[in-house]
Amino acid sequence: MIRTALLFCLIANGVLACPATPDALALQAQAEAPSAYITMDPPAISQPRSAQIEFCTDLSMADLSFNAIMPAHQHGMNYEVTVEKIAPGTFDIENIVFHMPGLWEIQVEAISGSTSFPYTAEVMVE
Amino acid sequence: MSRLFALALAALWMLVAPLSAEILLTPKEITQTLRHGPWPPQPTIDPSNRVSGNPQAIALGQQLFNDPILSIDGTLSCAACHDPARDFTDGRARAMGRDLQDRNTLSLWNLGRHRWFGWAGDTDTIWAQSITPLLNAGEMGHSHETLQHALRNSRYATEYTQLFSDPAQEPAQQTTVNIAKTLAAFQETLHSGITSFDRFRDALAKGDMNHAVKYPAAAQRGLQIFLGHGRCVFCHSGPAFTNGEFHDAGIPYFLEPGRVDQGRFAALNALKDSPYTLDGAFTDDQKKSGAWAVRNVRFQHLDFGTFRTPSLRRAAQTAPYMHNGSLPDLRAVLDHYNAINMERLHTDGEAILRPLNLSDTELSDLETFLRTLSDDTPGG
Numbered sequence: 001m002i003r004t005a006l007l008f009c010l011i012a013n014g015v016l017a018c019p020a021t022p023d024a025l026a027l028q029a030q031a032e033a034p035s036a037y038i039t040m041d042p043p044a045i046s047q048p049r050s051a052q053i054e055f056c057t058d059l060s061m062a063d064l065s066f067n068a069i070m071p072a073h074q075h076g077m078n079y080e081v082t083v084e085k086i087a088p089g090t091f092d093i094e095n096i097v098f099h100m101p102g103l104w105e106i107q108v109e110a111i112s113g114s115t116s117f118p119y120t121a122e123v124m125v126e
Numbered sequence: 127m128s129r130l131f132a133l134a135l136a137a138l139w140m141l142v143a144p145l146s147a148e149i150l151l152t153p154k155e156i157t158q159t160l161r162h163g164p165w166p167p168q169p170t171i172d173p174s175n176r177v178s179g180n181p182q183a184i185a186l187g188q189q190l191f192n193d194p195i196l197s198i199d200g201t202l203s204c205a206a207c208h209d210p211a212r213d214f215t216d217g218r219a220r221a222m223g224r225d226l227q228d229r230n231t232l233s234l235w236n237l238g239r240h241r242w243f244g245w246a247g248d249t250d251t252i253w254a255q256s257i258t259p260l261l262n263a264g265e266m267g268h269s270h271e272t273l274q275h276a277l278r279n280s281r282y283a284t285e286y287t288q289l290f291s292d293p294a295q296e297p298a299q300q301t302t303v304n305i306a307k308t309l310a311a312f313q314e315t316l317h318s319g320i321t322s323f324d325r326f327r328d329a330l331a332k333g334d335m336n337h338a339v340k341y342p343a344a345a346q347r348g349l350q351i352f353l354g355h356g357r358c359v360f361c362h363s364g365p366a367f368t369n370g371e372f373h374d375a376g377i378p379y380f381l382e383p384g385r386v387d388q389g390r391f392a393a394l395n396a397l398k399d400s401p402y403t404l405d406g407a408f409t410d411d412q413k414k415s416g417a418w419a420v421r422n423v424r425f426q427h428l429d430f431g432t433f434r435t436p437s438l439r440r441a442a443q444t445a446p447y448m449h450n451g452s453l454p455d456l457r458a459v460l461d462h463y464n465a466i467n468m469e470r471l472h473t474d475g476e477a478i479l480r481p482l483n484l485s486d487t488e489l490s491d492l493e494t495f496l497r498t499l500s501d502d503t504p505g506g
Contacts, residue, residue: 046241046369048418073360075476078371079422095418099371100360100478126161 018056027053027108027119034059036110036119040096043104043125048079049096053108055089063111064091068104068123098125147339149330150346156330158353163327165365165439166317170238173411174404175253175307177289178314186285187312190305195276196260197224198267204259204309207231213443213504214316219451223265228387230451233444235318235504236437241370241419245433245449246393250420251409252310254402257302270298277301303408318439319502323349323495341498348495351488356463360478367438367499372429376462376470376479377448379431389449390429397423428476442500456496460489 024037034057041049055061064083069076082094098104108119151159169179177183190196191204207221208214214234221227229245237243243255259265260273268276277286278293286293290304326341352358363369372390379387397420402408405417433449447453453462464482471479484492 045363046371070476073476073478075428078424078426079419080424082418082422095422099369101363102360126158 019054021052021054024054025121027106027121029117029119033117033119036108036117038106038108038121040123043098043123045101045125046097046099048094049098051093051096052086053091053093053110055110057089059112061085061089061091061110061112065109066093066096067107068096068098069107070100070102070104072102073100098123101125147343149335149338150343151330151350155350155353158359159327159349160331161364162367163324163331163365165320165324165327167239167365169317172238172251172253172310172314173413173415174251174409175310176410177307177311180289180311182285183289183308183311184315185312186282186289187308187310190282191309191312193280193282195280196266196268196273196305198269198272199224202266204256207259208234213440215444217445219446221265223259223262224267225264227264228381229449230446232436233440234313234316235440236366237316238314239366241416242372242434244393246389247372247434248393248396249400249402250397250404250416251402252313253303253306254400256306256309256313257402260302260306268302270302273305274298274301277305300408303402317505319504321439321499321502323498324502326498342494344491344494345498346495347488348491348493351484351492352495356482356484356492357478358463361435362438368435370435372432372434373476373478374428374432374471375448376466376468377433377450377452378470379450381450386431387449388430390432390434391427394423394425394429398425438496438499440500440502440504442497456493457489460484460492464489 018035019037019039021037021039024039027036027038029036034055036053036055038051038053040051043049053064053066064085066081066083067076077097078099079095079097081096084092084094086092102125104123104125106121106123108121110117110119149156172178191208194200194203194206196203202223207216207223208231209216215231216222218231220229221231232245237252241250243249243252244258249255249258260268261270274293277283283293286304286308289308290296293301322341323345326338326345329335329338352362361369361371361373379389381387397403400406403417403420404411405414405420409417441447442456445455447456447459453459463479464484466479466481468480
């Protein structure tokens with residue numbers, strides 16, 4: 001009883017807020033898309049990095065695709081990432097390799113039922 | 127009068143001297159410069175090679191590297207092309223094994239940090255890369271069986287058995303892999319040394335400007351071009367001055383009528399079929415760490431005719447340049463990028479290169495900078 005009350009208070013006060021990581025970067029989307037955030041290792045040139053993407057919604061996200069391109073250079077990544085759903089609304093992405101310094105655009109597409117939600121975010125790799 | 131003149135001259139020098147030796151880099155350029163070090167990197171052991179770092183294997187690998195028994199007719203050693211006296215290159219445009227090869231001989235410095243090997247990256251370990259020339263008919267020309275026979279009848283048989291097992295009791299293919307692993311153990315020890323660029327970079331890192339100002343102004347201006355409008359740093363990044371990936375540098379890939387060097391495109395197909403990868407049966411690493419790259423590498427049409435970005439460390443010592451050795455010296459390389467023929471680049475490829483239009487002075491500064499990446503004593 002006390003535990004339930006404490007949990008209610010935590011939620012009511014936003015302690016268990018979404019995103020779980022305060023410095024997570026908000027993914028940009030169209031207005032009707034649920035909020036989504038990415039938490040990523042500091043990018044390092046040509047080194048594999050991991051990230052977590054978290055959706056702040058009651059919608060169940062069944063699948064997610066992840067890509068990144070350098071708009072100024074017209075090329076993408078040289079490696080496929082590995083995506084794993086690790087919790088409802090949370091995906092782990094491994095083997096993200098930015099092989100050049102500069103501005104990269106992350107492109108995410110989340111699938112919920114028959115609906116697809118595209119997102120983007122910009123990452124500066126130095 | 128003459129004393130007054132001397133005093134005036136001394137006062138003038140004191141005014142001018144700080145201006146003639148100063149740090150030209152902006153704070154942003156200093157931050158960028160720091161990313162090209164520290165050097166040398168910490169030595170690492172290759173978990174896919176059970177004899178990596180083993181002194182006995184290193185010694186055996188060095189002896190085999192210099193011994194022509196590794197060629198089918200006993201006429202060529204690895205050192206015939208990778209000549210230690212020439213920075214492990216041969217000075218030729220295209221390598222000459224038993225036949226003329228399609229590509230320039232790459233140097234062997236600092237291999238331990240690479241993800242891919244060779245100009246096109248058809249291997250992902252030094253030992254796998256070492257197998258290629260052993261079995262290539264136009265290079266060393268051995269088969270697994272002839273190589274095993276040569277080893278069993280050589281003065282190295284006992285030492286090999288101590289490191290691995292009796293070669294008479296194992297499949298010939300395993301002997302080839304083990305020989306390559308001793309060659310790799312030796313090649314892992316080949317490190318370039320600390321250059322004047324590294325001393326400059328380290329002084330900047332420590333805030334020791336008295337030491338940093340000793341780096342020539344021309345080299346600093348060249349470094350600024352390298353980091354800035356020269357756009358070199360997009361591919362030549364990090365402490366080894368390479369991103370380790372593959373690009374179209376605008377060098378023709380036609381070898382002769384009807385024959386092209388497909389570069390990375392063909393290498394990816396070879397990699398997919400190779401048993402000698404970090405994901406294959408011959409790795410000694412049960413965890414298969416590092417195998418993510420060969421599992422996840424993308425097959426892309428734009429890889430056609432692309433080649434690996436070479437390191438720039440000791441590059442000034444390894445002319446001629448580019449995958450086909452078509453550019454005879456550093457200035458020719460800079461001239462190539464300065465007036466690059468855009469029609470030679472993929473029309474649907476990456477848009478990194480464009481004519482730099484640098485002046486003669488800027489080209490000279492850039493070359494001066496590049497030479498400060500090669501003024502080290504290897505291993506020092």
